[in-house]
Amino acid sequence: MSVAAARCLTSGTACFVGIGLPSTAANLARRTHAPDLWMIYESGTLGTAPSTLPLSIGDGVLADTADTVVSVPEIFNYWLQPGRIDVGFLGAAQIDKYANINTTVIGDYDAPSVRLPGAGGAPEIAASCREVVVIARQNPRTFVETVDFITSVGHGGGPESRQRLGLHGAGPSRVITDMGILEPDPETRELTLVSVHPGATTEQARDATGWDLATLPQPATTPVPTPEELTVLRSLTG
Amino acid sequence: MPVPLDEGISELVHDGDTVALEGFTHLIPVEAGHEIIRQGRRELTLVRMTPDIVYDRMIGAGCARKLVFSWGGNPGVGSLHRFRDAVGNGWPAPLEVEEHSHAGMANRYAAGASGLPFAVLRGYTGTDLRHPGIATVTCPFTGEELTAVPALNPDVTIVHAQRADRAGNVQLWGITGVQKEAVLAAHRAIATVEEIVDELDPVPGQVLLPGRLFAAVCAVPYGARPSYAHGYYIRDNAAYQQWDAISRDRQEFTRWLAENVHSGARSAEEGEGRR
Numbered sequence: 001m002s003v004a005a006a007r008c009l010t011s012g013t014a015c016f017v018g019i020g021l022p023s024t025a026a027n028l029a030r031r032t033h034a035p036d037l038w039m040i041y042e043s044g045t046l047g048t049a050p051s052t053l054p055l056s057i058g059d060g061v062l063a064d065t066a067d068t069v070v071s072v073p074e075i076f077n078y079w080l081q082p083g084r085i086d087v088g089f090l091g092a093a094q095i096d097k098y099a100n101i102n103t104t105v106i107g108d109y110d111a112p113s114v115r116l117p118g119a120g121g122a123p124e125i126a127a128s129c130r131e132v133v134v135i136a137r138q139n140p141r142t143f144v145e146t147v148d149f150i151t152s153v154g155h156g157g158g159p160e161s162r163q164r165l166g167l168h169g170a171g172p173s174r175v176i177t178d179m180g181i182l183e184p185d186p187e188t189r190e191l192t193l194v195s196v197h198p199g200a201t202t203e204q205a206r207d208a209t210g211w212d213l214a215t216l217p218q219p220a221t222t223p224v225p226t227p228e229e230l231t232v233l234r235s236l237t238g
Numbered sequence: 239m240p241v242p243l244d245e246g247i248s249e250l251v252h253d254g255d256t257v258a259l260e261g262f263t264h265l266i267p268v269e270a271g272h273e274i275i276r277q278g279r280r281e282l283t284l285v286r287m288t289p290d291i292v293y294d295r296m297i298g299a300g301c302a303r304k305l306v307f308s309w310g311g312n313p314g315v316g317s318l319h320r321f322r323d324a325v326g327n328g329w330p331a332p333l334e335v336e337e338h339s340h341a342g343m344a345n346r347y348a349a350g351a352s353g354l355p356f357a358v359l360r361g362y363t364g365t366d367l368r369h370p371g372i373a374t375v376t377c378p379f380t381g382e383e384l385t386a387v388p389a390l391n392p393d394v395t396i397v398h399a400q401r402a403d404r405a406g407n408v409q410l411w412g413i414t415g416v417q418k419e420a421v422l423a424a425h426r427a428i429a430t431v432e433e434i435v436d437e438l439d440p441v442p443g444q445v446l447l448p449g450r451l452f453a454a455v456c457a458v459p460y461g462a463r464p465s466y467a468h469g470y471y472i473r474d475n476a477a478y479q480q481w482d483a484i485s486r487d488r489q490e491f492t493r494w495l496a497e498n499v500h501s502g503a504r505s506a507e508e509g510e511g512r513r
Binding site for chain 2 (some may be wrong): 019021043044045054055056057059060062063068072073076077080090104109112115117118119120121122123124127128134149150151152153156161162165166167170204208213
């Protein structure tokens with residue numbers, strides 16, 4: 001999953017990185033095929049190149065290795081909002097077939113069964129980055145027909161939704177899971193299984209999804225990780 | 239100008255106040271939060287972009303009536319269990335929440351610092367983040383519909399920084415978060431600092447907050463632990479991980495609070511050993 005996500009990133013790209021799996025994938029990309037990946041964390045570190053994976057988005061190693069460190073109002077107002085960031089990299093507690101994301105509550109907002117951390121930087125990352133890559137483990141609890149709370153907008157209610165809302169970025173271009181790769185259908189904007197990871201099947205991916213998952217007639221098989229990718233990944237995650 | 243922490247808190251933080259302790263993962267004023275717990279403040283509206291373990295402790299200790307925030311978790315670890323217990327079960331007291339995004343909170347402070355009634359941003363559109371603290375406004379020039387959020391002007395903002403001089407000028411650097419805006423937006427501000435020096439040596443990327451902004455500046459070495467102070471000490475990641483187990487259980491939490499906060503057990507010697 002981390003390897004497939006890392007491959008979405010190209011050298012020279014400006015990438016807004018969230019902590020956890022997105023951070024692992026971005027750091028893997030920078031150490032393999034994308035040495036000039038320009039990584040940004042919402043704590044204000046621009047162009048950071050940490051020697052170890054940061055435990056939090058404000059880890060000191062991010063500031064030590066950054067091109068520059070800016071304030072939080074600056075990162076959101078001057079860098080993210082005008083569309084200077086190419087790719088936003090987000091996780092999800094729940095995601096629906098239009099790639100709308102919930103990281104706020106499971107259940108009713110006023111009496112939730114699980115209270116999650118909340119929005120953080122995600123709503124504006126999802127709105128303003130030129131494109132968004134989501135990384136999440138695929139299971140029916142996470143991949144749900146309807147998210148309990150829209151924290152960050154994906155493709156809203158379908159075609160033209162983002163345009164109607166006035167969102168400037170193009171929205172989620174890919175969802176990377178532990179089973180495969182999903183992309184929005186060009187017409188319907190519904191997430192469609194386009195690639196299956198080695199060891200997983202289309203049927204497993206459909207079973208792990210809480211709606212009737214669309215698939216390409218012949219989904220691709222995700223290329224296996226190279227020895228170099230695995231070595232670097234293991235060195236990062238210890 | 240420098241005053242002891244207990245004196246600064248007792249004079250400037252009152253029951254019912256809106257209080258912001260800021261510091262974006264770095265320079266979190268943890269010891270100031272502990273002093274507020276020790277002094278038994280109640281009915282506070284706690285404001286913070288990322289209420290992490292210091293707010294978990296303050297909420298669990300019963301200081302808070304309301305939380306205004308944008309991301310409430312134990313960074314890199316998981317959930318805040320005292321926060322969840324207060325929201326879900328009203329223990330030790332019910333907690334009202336008002337939640338925003340980071341961009342919304344940052345702009346609310348910026349409006350407060352600017353003396354404006356609200357801030358404008360492109361955000362929130364299409365999300366379920368909807369409450370009286372979020373509205374829309376139409377651009378008078380282009381007709382575009384934008385999000386408006388009200389200015390945030392805390393009664394008291396508390397920040398932690400690396401250094402101050404004897405006149406109370408405060409110098410901080412590294413990840414500088416939203417501290418500058420939060421101080422400028424506040425009616426009263428308190429800085430706790432690692433050390434008070436005769437003269438401040440300039441540092442790359444520093445933010446200098448003139449002494450006139452502060453009602454109190456307090457020397458509190460290791461005042462950000464278990465977060466960190468760039469150039470002084472690193473983040474105690476193990477403490478964040480251990481907090482998960484301590485905070486899961488009400489009795490365990492209460493015992494921890496008695497031993498580590500109410501006893502006033504924290505000493506300079508203990509801190510020295512960790513430098």
